[in-house]
Amino acid sequence: MILSVPFLYGVTGLMIFAIGLHGFIRRAHFLRKALAFNIMSAGSFAFLVALANRNGDGMPDPVPHAMVLTGIVVSVSATAFALALTVRLFQLTGGADFESVLRSQEGCSPETENPEIKDSDFASGRQG
Amino acid sequence: MILASVLPHVVIGTVVVPFLGAGLCVLCGRRGGAVIGLGVAVVLLFLSGMVGVQLARTGVSSYAIGGWGYPLGIDIRVDGLSFLMIMTTSFVGTAISFYATGYFGKSSDGDDHQGDGRARDFFWSLWLFAWGGLNVLFVSGDIFNLYVALEIVSFSAVALVALGGSVAAAVAATRYLFLTVVASAVYLLGVGLVYSARGTLDLAALGLVSHPGGIFAVAVALITVGLMIKSALFPVHFWLPPAHANAPVPVSAILSGLVVMGAFYVLVRLWFGVFAVALVPAAGHILGVCGSVAILWGSWQAFRQSRLKMMVAYSTVAQIGYMFLIFPLVASGSVGGVFAWSGALYLAASHACAKAAAFMVAGSIIRVLGHDRVDDFHGLVARYPLGMFTFALAGVSLIGLPPSGGFVGKWLLLKGAMLSGQWGYALVMMVGGLLAAAYIFRVLENGFHAVEQPVKSTVRVPWSMQVAALILALTAVGLGIVAFEPLALMNIDAPFVGGLVEGNPS
């Protein structure tokens, strides 16, 4: 029972999740963070798929599968979103990790230390 | 009689209408957003009122979507707590929508700044998506459904932050996104464990199971950590202030007032509805200590900020801390828990009103002065009295001075702490209130500072912005005068509250 295939799947899933989390925390580049997040998601999906065997009779429980499907949708949108923000930040500052982005801000505008109202508020300040 | 047949279905409207509106906004593009958004807001306000009527008539109710009830389908469930959240969201949301029509209104000199134009185009659809997600959150009777709703809310919220357009906003949005997706992954893992331990995702069914077990404890821990990140509890609060402060003002109000409350709601729902069997006082104290530090640290940081929006954002960190005191105080299991339960949730609702109002005033002040540096507010009371008055009213509730909803919430929490003998939390609340007074009055004092020549009022803030803020601030104060009825309504079918509504528990 201990070394059954679903159990191995589950443990592997958790390990993948942990690897992903580690990478997510350690890697600075936005792209790597996005990849790491995908690895985390894959790990938790593997874990959920393994759960589908909870009856132990070979008939998979559909509920975890449904959860995985939803989770994939969420993870795809999150990835797309992260990539879009990365591109935007790269265009604005030429950097793609928090440190370089913030540093580039310090370099070109002295106001970042004490951030002025940014353009949205500024523009709207002249309305009304 | 037609009422009786329609009322049970109204709750589904609170979920469907905002999503329909959001879709319409996408289709109609840049022109129709404000009209659709405002229309949806008014309809939702009405529907929420009807949900309340239904709740008062029949008590807690379940609704099986499409007739497929538990265990096959997904249930929608409305009790007093859900209603409190829906109603608060609708009320504050309507005010914010009203404010946003002025904020994103036509610019007088035809100068359409790039970032601002983008914000105006996408604000309404994203906001309605977030609103719909929140309402799903509040009526879900299913732990996985909560996950989906949380994702809808989080993604809309991140996108709303990014609407700020500046680099600071983009950075804040990116940080928010990364943290929230990790939180989601952790939460999802926790849900998986819950399912493996219990074989069901239905909240009510989960709550009935009685012996916790090790896997379940791990699941509780994972879910709690995920929701702590999403609700920005100290020490994972650091994403919140830049995100809330760099977003456009209506977005700041939405995030600080409502979105944060959503994650907190889920945690309350799960801890006291589902994990009640797993509750040990020690676990409550972990959250309680985090909350206490959040109160002190957040208030102190708020006091130190130079920009008003940052100050208000840090104030949110502190106020979240108050809400999280519900966990140790209720977990104590004494009669004090009854008070603490009502107090923390009442505080959440009043905070939504007060905080949204505070952000709105910050936005109006930026219009008047062109900046929000607190130390340069000299003469503002003379120049913009209505704004400062509104801010003061909101501040009264944030400090927790009477009469205000914040005071009622704090009173009940204090009473809970006293009755359960947890003195430390009472003292933290007192100190937190004084620190809050320090930052609120720092703003007012600068505003009262006389300037050389008295300036005539030169405010050109759209009246919709001013009225919306004033109404919310007055509501935050009013909740401290008319408290009995809201308390009674929100406690329908609350887990511990038997004696509270009837009267004297002690």
Next chain:
Amino acid sequence: MIWGEISLWGIPLASLVTAVVIFGLPDQARRKRFAVGLTGASVKIIFTGVLMMGVARGVVRELRIPFLPDFDLVFRADALALLFVGLAAFLWLVTTVYAHGYFKGTFHQNRFFGFFSLCILATSGIALAGNLLTLLMFYELLTLATYPLVVHRGTPAALSAGRVYLIYTLLAGAVLLLALVWLSALTGPTDFAGPGLDSELLKQYPVQLVVIFGLMVAGFGVKAAMVPLHGWLPLAMVAPAPVSALLHAVAVVKAGAFGIVRVVLDIYGAEFCRQSGVLPWLAGAAAVTILYGSLRALFEDDLKRRLAFSTVSQVSYIILGVAILGSSAVAGGIVHLAHQGIMKITLFFCAGNLGHCLGIDRVSRMSGVARRMPWTMGAFTVGAFGMIGVPPLAGFMSKWAMGTGALEVGQPWVIWILLASSVLNAGYFLPIVISAWFGTPDENGGSVPLAVKEWRDCWSLVAPPLITAGLTILMGVFAGLVFSPLGWVARSIVFQEYGF
């Protein structure tokens, strides 16, 4: 019967409506604002009168609004409440007239008068509160509503005084809140109408109840300016004269003293207080405050600060009277609430006149000033004599009653305190009076027509202190009548309400 109900609602509403209307008026609408203020105050006085007649017939109105699970909002028009409301309402009327003249030609008057009315709302709420939670709510409202008045001028000095005021009062509010929650956790909700705490509780929680008593006295003691919690009061004198007059001579400090009276007589109850042994401490603190305030007043050259320290001293008479807890002493203490209010507001009005018309704010520059402003200094003299306790003025009546009361319960040391204080009062008031009337003017101030000029130029500044000075005399001379403050206190409050 319906009138009683309407009046109970009407007393706070009169101030609230006035405030809202004034906030809505434009800053230039000086006459309209004046009319609104006068109307509000008059209406309030009428309502108070209706309720007083009810109480005289033995009908105490009560209004109960469900509020929290453990506390209702209760408004209760008992005799003590009406004494305070009546005082506040009457002085509101007088001060409205005064401030109308004082602020002529300045900015932000609608802000001033609006918050001013809110202060009166808070004061009447404190007076009418039927339990400690209701009282606390209005007590904090009073803090909030007075802040804009203290910092009204917006100068750095005003702002820093406002900050000190807030630090003191908000800390006090927090202490009070803590004490109240604690007390209600031990004993359940307690209304003022009840008989006080059961002595059985003293055996159950001997230490806790005494500590709570101490916290409550400290919480109220800040606003009552008891030493060593008085530091905010002299600083707050940077506020405009009408603010100092009404708020720091009447509303704020009296709210504190009133709170202590409620705690002793209504929350804990006379019986409980005697048994628990807290009263000697309270009396001692009051005595120290009386002497310390008078001593400090001796050495103040700034007129308003001297008056402020005099207030520190005089307000504690009320506390001392209640702490002695004999029937005459309680009567003397409580009636001082009204007597001291009328006398002190006279003095502050006069100080304001000197500052406003002549630019004199120091005692050392007051030599011969009475020749230039005889009406003002006449009123000042009456007020000062009243404070010293010269018979038959109002101040004498309170001191006499307290002295008799002290002897009744065998505490003769109080007599010495009263005597010492009177000597000190004379010490800091008489030199002012003497040099004002008999000193040589340091400027060439002209002579005879000035009395006429004073009256003609600023009648709205001169009339109010004359009215209150007249009352100081009347309240003393006719103290034996039923509807004089002393008669009201002795008969309706001390005898009927508390049954001494």
